[in-house]
Amino acid sequence: MTVFFTADTHFGDHRTINIWKRPFANTAEMDALILERWNATVAPDDEVWHLGDVARRPADVAGWLARLNGRKHLLRGNNDPDATLAAVGWASVGDYAEIELGGRKLVLCHYPFRSWNGQHRGSLNLHGHSHGRLKPMPRQYDVGVDVYEYTPATLAAVLASKDTQHGG
Template sequence: MAVFFTSDTHFGHAGALGRFRRPFASVAAMDEAMVAAWNATVSPGDEVWHLGDFALRTGPDAMAALLDRLNGTKHLIAGNNDGPPTLALPGWASVGHYAEIRAEDTHLVLCHYPFRTWNGMYKGALNLHGHSHGALKPMPRQIDVGVDVWGFRPVRLAELAAPRRRKAAATAAAP
């Protein structure tokens, strides 16, 4: 089982096209491209931590159907655009606002929002976050896992920890 991270998919959100300069002709095209990229990357037996802002302007039934189409066991760390219907979706293995986990022998602090300080930051812990859509200059050991940074797909820790390759990977993977 591999562990992946992502954030800020904004499924169903027309405003994401212009505001975040997403290269899609329509919301439907964006949503389908992200589902395809997710499923090409994540196997059904993998685990995915979604660090917030899953979908906007999408009803609960449509969100549940969308979540069901995505491979893997999915955990949600709530973002500012994740309301009660998103948090209540039956497809989440867990829902919270913050988590600390170990993956690939690394202590990870997960939140939708980037931190200035976090537990274990001086002992090798990484802060994985979303919210900033690649616009925030990161601190050491702090990584934006949002789809706008990573080619509209979830990413593994090994890829996240290779900062020199981030921009090239995002550019190569963009639809």
């Protein structure tokens, strides 16, 4: 089993194409690419932490979850109402999580933090929300689809990106 991280899929949300200048003609094109890349990367027995902002319409979330590979955990984003959290298909839901993976402590939330638990002892802050446009602090990583070519990323991929995207 592999663990992946992602955020800001915004399925069905045309505003995301305009605001964040995503390179898609419409939401159908965007959604199809995200679905294709997710399922080409994530196996059915893998685990995915989705760090918020799943879809425009909460009524569509259960349908998306059924089509996406993996055991999916949600940490609520600013565009995730209660109905998104209640959708069938989440293994867990919350606002914040601390997990350990590969000997690293990870602090997970939709929002980037200025400081976080264990920050000066090597823990990492993984977040979404900023669509790759926030200058991060050391050990802070945006795991959103805008940063990782619309594909969930492993911790190894996130750490490998530090020199080019995340300031180390």
